[in-house]
Amino acid sequence: MECVLISELPDILLGLLIIIGFFTKKKKNPLLHHRPYAFLLGLLFSGASIVEIIFAVNLDVIEFFGILGILLIVERFISINTGKKIHYEYFPLIVALTLLVVFTFHDLKYFHVGTLVVLSILALSLRENAFILGEDTRNTLLFSSVFALLSIGALLTGFNVLSAFLYFGAVLFLFLTVGERIWWMG
Amino acid sequence: MDEHTLLSLAIAVMVLSGFSLAISVFRAFNLYIKNRTLEALQVIGGLIMLLVIGGLLDIRATKGALSSSIITLSSLFALIGGLLVVLPFFVGIKQTKIDRELKVQVFVILASSVIYSFLPLPTLRKIGVILLLFGITLPIFILMKSVSSLAVCSRFNKNLLKIASWLLVLHAWLRYYSFKNPQTCIHYGVLLIYFISLLIWVYSTLKTYETLREWL
Numbered sequence: 001m002e003c004v005l006i007s008e009l010p011d012i013l014l015g016l017l018i019i020i021g022f023f024t025k026k027k028k029n030p031l032l033h034h035r036p037y038a039f040l041l042g043l044l045f046s047g048a049s050i051v052e053i054i055f056a057v058n059l060d061v062i063e064f065f066g067i068l069g070i071l072l073i074v075e076r077f078i079s080i081n082t083g084k085k086i087h088y089e090y091f092p093l094i095v096a097l098t099l100l101v102v103f104t105f106h107d108l109k110y111f112h113v114g115t116l117v118v119l120s121i122l123a124l125s126l127r128e129n130a131f132i133l134g135e136d137t138r139n140t141l142l143f144s145s146v147f148a149l150l151s152i153g154a155l156l157t158g159f160n161v162l163s164a165f166l167y168f169g170a171v172l173f174l175f176l177t178v179g180e181r182i183w184w185m186g
Numbered sequence: 187m188d189e190h191t192l193l194s195l196a197i198a199v200m201v202l203s204g205f206s207l208a209i210s211v212f213r214a215f216n217l218y219i220k221n222r223t224l225e226a227l228q229v230i231g232g233l234i235m236l237l238v239i240g241g242l243l244d245i246r247a248t249k250g251a252l253s254s255s256i257i258t259l260s261s262l263f264a265l266i267g268g269l270l271v272v273l274p275f276f277v278g279i280k281q282t283k284i285d286r287e288l289k290v291q292v293f294v295i296l297a298s299s300v301i302y303s304f305l306p307l308p309t310l311r312k313i314g315v316i317l318l319l320f321g322i323t324l325p326i327f328i329l330m331k332s333v334s335s336l337a338v339c340s341r342f343n344k345n346l347l348k349i350a351s352w353l354l355v356l357h358a359w360l361r362y363y364s365f366k367n368p369q370t371c372i373h374y375g376v377l378l379i380y381f382i383s384l385l386i387w388v389y390s391t392l393k394t395y396e397t398l399r400e401w402l
Contacts, residue, residue, distance in 0.1 A: 003371035003374050005371070005375070006371065006374055006375060006378055009378075136393065136396040136397065139392055139396065140389060140393065143388075143389075143392075154192070159192060161189055161193065161374050162189055162192050162193050162196065165193060165196060165377075165378065165381055166196065168378070168381070168382070168385075169385050172382070172385050172386075172389075173385070173389060176346070176386075176389050180340075180342050180343075
């Protein structure tokens with residue numbers, strides 16, 4: 001069962017989070033404030049999803065490379081705040097894993113698995129360095145990561161709607177965790 | 187297991203997560219209130235909800251259809267379980283405000299039962315379905331209000347719970363259309379509204395519980 005609108009809503013939400021991050025004041029959000037790549041990535045996600053809904057084309061490849069860009073931004077953010085090295089090794093591993101899945105299933109839509117893997121790693125990286133956003137974000141980031149992993153399982157077993165629901169859960173928890181920090185705390 | 191059953195399982199897990207977090211919030215308060223009776227009643231209520239939701243899922247997965255007697259019995263147990271979980275927030279903590287917004291929302295949710303009378307089902311089954319929906323929806327709704335009434339709940343989470351409660355009201359009215367169009371995109375769209383409401387409820391209750399643990 002495929003419901004395009006439901007499947008694309010989480011991507012639109014993710015794009016919205018990034019675009020809002022671009023416009024939020026620098027004091028609360030030094031990471032994305034007025035950075036051109038943030039605006040472009042946000043537009044990429046939301047725009048690609050809207051194009052997918054209207055024209056029924058598959059743009060999961062573009063979204064996958066987009067979220068790799070976001071992972072790089074977050075890794076850089078963590079590196080600046082903790083002094084730890086950026087985990088560059090994640091990128092070739094994720095790309096290799098995703099390509100393996102795509103070639104196994106012979107379907108470009110499985111680039112979405114890569115997007116979900118990145119989302120899970122993103123949430124776990126932020127959780128590992130929870131002191132940056134606040135220790136109370138640990139559990140909500142864990143929920144986000146678990147939802148993303150379950151979504152992968154659902155997608156690989158052919159349950160597209162279930163995968164979309166769980167993906168939405170992962171994005172919403174991440175959106176609310178980061179959003180609460182950016183918009184309400186400082 | 188088909189996709190619809192797995193989706194129902196995901197939703198059931200969210201509902202039960204929400205209930206366990208609400209129980210955890212009360213248990214944190216109970217370190218000071220020290221009312222073991224209310225705590226025990228709440229845990230019993232939570233277990234009843236677990237049995238009802240788990241039982242319904244199991245029967246639907248194995249037998250496919252639910253009989254009228256099972257629906258009616260489940261709805262009664264859900265109402266009792268829900269009442270036991272909600273009661274300590276009113277009797278123990280006493281911070282839940284029954285304001286105009288809550289009264290309007292409860293009235294609108296109850297009014298949605300009118301739409302279900304158009305379902306092509308026998309009367310007893312219709313009553314059972316309506317009671318079951320309310321048995322699960324109303325406790326969730328009142329728990330949202332109870333948690334948002336707490337002083338430890340931040341303004342961000344209070345606003346989120348307000349949004350979640352109105353999404354639940356919207357779902358109560360749209361649920362009829364998911365009965366009429368089973369396992370179509372409309373059906374899943376209506377379920378998504380419910381799922382979003384539950385996600386927001388679980389998020390806000392979790393953050394409130396984390397804040398409470400830091401304070402206490």
